[in-house]
Structure formats: C-alpha cells, structure tokens
Amino acid sequence: MNNTSPRPKRREARRLAMLATFAQLCTSYSMDETLELLTTMNPQWAQLPDFTKELAKLVDSHRPQLEAEIQSVLEHWRLERLGLVERSLLLLGAVEILHKADIPPRVTINEYLELAKLYAPDQAPAFINGVLDKIVKKHGKPDFEIRSARTP
Template sequence: MRRSDQRRDAAVALYQRDVTKRPLDELLDGAKPFTRDLALGADQHLAEIDSEIGANAHGWTIQRIAPLERAIMRIAVFEIHHRPEIPAPVSISEAVDSAKRYCGAEAPGFVNGVLSAIAREAGLEEAGAATTEEASA
C-alpha cells in the first residue's frame, strides 16, 4: 500500500473518530504501521495541532472547518512537525491532493494556504508548497 493511501486512511480514521466517537484504536484495527503512526501521533498532539490550524485558518475556528478537511490537515501538520524525514512539501502536496479528491472545490486552496503558513512558521518556507495553480487544479 502506498504512503499516500496510508495518509488517507489515517485521515479517515481521525474523521471517523470525530464523527462517530468510536475509539481510534478500534478504527485502526488492522491498519498498516505508517497509518497507525500518523493517526495516533496526530491524536497525541491534537491540542497543539488544532491550535496551529486555527491560528492559520484566518476567519475560521477549528470547529467550523469541515471534519474531513480538518483530519487531512491534522495528519499533514503532524508530519511537518514530527516527521522530519518527510519533507514539508510532500506533506502539503499529499494533503492538497486528498482535499482535491475528497472535499469541496474550495478545500484544496484552503488546505494549501493553512499548511503553507504553518510550514513557514516552522522555518520550512524555502521548502515550498503546492502552487496556487496546483491547489486549484
């Protein structure tokens, strides 16, 4: 299974937990190690991650962001801060691709903007992010 598929599965597990209130461990039963690492890691740092997303989602509170967009960004922010072996542009690009596939038309640009701002704050601005054209394609 490709890592992009495992990122999606991790985001879906976080989304399902938020919507159904089922335990994350139960939702991750049988998941690949990378999927488990991402979902459990994001969950472990949830307050910090949500604070960053909220601070960079200008005009939006974390609760107002659509649950799947929020879950996708949580995985990417976890990677940006806690998986230095994964370049920030990869995390951002994967999140934007997931938003294009599974969320509304405005989601890719929103996800790209929030995650790019977080990467800049982390000193990774030179790493780049999806361009506006890529985010809206």
C-alpha cells in the same frame, strides 16, 4: 517482475489515516478502537499499513497542540466550523510537518492536496494549501525556505 508491492504506498496509508481521523472526529471512540473498526470494515484493510497507524496515533496524541497550531494560522475561521474532511486533512498535514522531520514539507502538502481534490469540496485544496503553507513558514522548515528562495 511483479509491480504489486506487499507494502501499500504512502498515499494509500495517508488516505486510510484520513479515514481513521475522520471517523474519530465523528465518534467518541479512541483511536485504537477506530483503527480496529477500520480493519473489520473492509477485508483489504485487515492489515493497516504501519504508516497509517503511526499518523493516526500521532494526530490522536498531539491533537490539542495540532488544533491550536492550525487555529493560530486560520484567518476569519474557527477550526470547529471547518468540515470534518478538511479538519482531518489539516490535522494529518500538520502532524507530518511538525513531527515527521524525514518528510519534506512540500511532499506533505502535495499529498494532502491530492487527497483534498478527491474527498473535499472544490475550494478545499486551495484552503488546505494555504493553512499548511502558513504552518511551514511559521516553523521555518528548511525544505520550504529553499523552495521559496528559488527564482522562477
């Protein structure tokens, strides 16, 4: 049986959504224009995964709410002072936590920590973990509460 799947894995879809969000933060392009540019940059991206497009468009359509949500849990930081990679990862993590009820929060946090380890400065994964953790706690997401209630 062939191990290659025509459908990219969600981590790759998240990585591409991070690239799209990052690119949009750097430019004045709409998200549709940004996604179109991504598809022309690399032949492998000619068909972006639906999950990539969904996440990028969710961030785009809810960005003011997401930025306010992130800012509300930041301590001694202003969102606009964060690096663009960190901002992109936080926006995507927040949109999954707040708008993708089918994805457990711990899965979301873990996925964005893995991307932070690859693309952000060394201290970023712990920072991103803390911010996303606070958003989960603030909204009382069930998956997180069950995990927190366990004894070691």
